[in-house]
Amino acid sequence: MQELTSIFVQSIFIDNMVFAYFLGMCSYLAVSRTVKTSMGLGIAVIFVLGITVPVNYLINEYLLGPGSLAWLGPDFVDVNLNFLSFIVFIAVIASMVQLVEMFIEKFSPALYNSLGIFLPLIAVNCAILGGSLFMQEREYQSIAEATSFGLGSGVGWLIAIVGIAAIREKIRYSNVPAPLRGLGITFIITGLMGIAFMMFLGIKI
Amino acid sequence: MKGLRRFIDKIKPTFEKGGKLAMLHSTFEAIESFLFVPDKVTLKGSHIRDAVDLKRTMAIVVLATVPALLFGMWNVGYQHFLAIGMEAAFWQNFWFGFWQVLPIIIVSYVTGLGIEFAFAQARGHEVNEGFLVTGMLIPLIMPPDVPLWMVAVATAFAVIFGKEVFGGTGMNILNPALTARAFLFFAYPTSMSGDKVWIVDKPDAFTGATPLGDAMVGAIDNIPYSPIEMFMGYIPGSVGETSTLAILIGAVILLITGVASWRIMASVFAGGLFMGWIFNLVGLNAYMDIPAWEHLIMGGFAFGAVFMATDPVTATQTTRGKYIYGFLIGFFAVMVRVFNPAYPEGMMLAILFMNVFAPLIDHYVLQANIRRRRKRWEREKVNA
Secondary structure, eight states: OHHHHHHHHIIIIITOTTTTTOOSHHHHHHSTTSHHHHHHHHHHHHHHHHHHHHHHHHHIIIIISTTGGGGGOGGGTTOOOGGGHHHHHHHHHHHHHHHHHHHHHHHOHHHHHHHGGGTGGGGGOHHHHHHHHHHHHHTOSSHHHHHHHHHHHHHHHHHHHHHHHHHHHHGGGSOOOGGGTTHHHHHHHHHHHHHHHGGGTTOOO | OHHHHHHHHHHHHHHSTTSTTGGGHHHHHHHHHHHSOOOOOOOSSOOOOOSOOHHHHHHHHHHHHHHHHHHHHHHHHHHHHHHTTOOOOHHHHHHHHHHHHHHHHHHHHHHHHHHHHHHHHHHTOOOOTHHHHHHHHHHHTSOTTOOHHHHHHHHHHIIIIIIGGGTSTTTOSSOHHHHHHHHHHHHSHHHHSSSSSSSTTOOTTSOOOOHHHHHHTTOGGGOSSOHHHHHHTOSOOSTTTSOHHHHHHHHHHHHHTTOSOHHHHHHHHHHHHHHHHHHHHHOOSHHHHSOHHHHHHSTTHHHIIIIITTOTTTSOOSHHHHHHHHHHHHHHHHHHHHHOTTOSOOHHHHHHHHHHHHHHHHHHHHHHHHHHHHHHHHHHHHHO
8 A cells, every 4th residue: 555655646746747757748738728727637637547557557467568468378478569569558548538538528518628629639648658658667566556656647747737727827917028928938937847846856755 | 415316317318218328218217216216106096105115125125134144154254264173253254254255145136137137128127126135045045155157147047037038026936046046956966065065165074064964864863063053053054044043033024024924934834843743753764853843943944934935926825825835835845855865955945846836826725715705695695
């Protein structure tokens, strides 16, 4: 249990998807105009990460990893389908995003409209694929660990996007130099937030 | 005085619209309002006038830093002569520190004000008094041995990327002085932390570690300073951060004049005590066992709580938000000190971290207020 908690906390703060790896930047920059929509997108990302990482964990463990097909029989011990992991992971992610999209459209049409094109784009949000690939690389020991990593990464991403959305709401009436308005100042804010997030760098749990 | 006034009145038209030097309007105006109380009055609408304007607020904060500054100058000299094993008189200590700290102050002001004036000129707005405080705080949080060019680079970074790109004074999201220090901390770590930088011209044999540096390497049981020494400030450290007593004098000035928020200050200390108390309960290693209150007098905790966390621009604006904001600063600062092997001091990054999330706290406090009032309104509508 302690192991799970530490993976969860670590993936929120120390290995934050946005500020430690700068993953998932496109929707992070584009949908962070208001706190409300970014909250919705953040929850969607938590949901997708929380499902795709454990599902991909199972796939990696029993289909793709080196020697993972051993359960089929002794002939398959040497089979290594690792080269398929990108395409399989992406397929799983895309189908999960379809599910989330239908879900949101049914239960919250307002949020569906305000997220617009960025909802289907979660499928190509690098934070999501990054989550699955980190899961493979870090060799988590159980499905519970993989789930806790997925949920933690999602929460970290949510904190990042909601934080920057609040800042952007605050500076809406600031006299930002014209060439920097919009994306330019958002990049600068992201950099400054990254400095603040370095607080957690080096903590070992 | 009168001659100066007459001179300024005489050259004023040159700088106004249509004058020969109209492009230098902002510079002229800044100098005029620095020298004299501005004579401008509002033309439209009804206003309640208050004697406390931006200029006076900033002047009070600068005044409040003076005890910490004077003590810091003396301490720089004291630590230096202690390290080389020389007895020195009070004034000798002070003069040594004075000549060490003064160039840092000058560099910080010249760089910062130069950039402010240039931006004001180019963008056609007035020069604000905001940098007066930042320019004073930057030298106070530098190690006494910092190279002057680093101060200049850091000040430039903080003023341009921390403040001017957001539109100048009052618009920044991170505290500019702390941005300067964080920039140096990550860009030139060897000049900003470790045992080498806290004492000027230190002989190699002398260990110049701060109490926090000792605590981080596990030498917590034999910190060579007693709590009363740490409270008074006879310890190595950044220029202005060592003496908790001098900082508290500044805090009293800020609180009596109402410039700083007592809610933030009190809750920062409460947060630090709370986290220290939790560590005491857990008590896994010697560092966790030190009394919670000792965290408040070591390192930059008091300085950050009094001068940095209370910065009205980057702090939360709502009353309830201020408690949350301050509490989390103290909480994270002590947590980073004890938990994070990479940094001996957590105050700087804890304040920057909460600066980032201050708008979010405000947002949710406001939403909660709106929800509560709407509920009350609906209830009364039903009753009526």
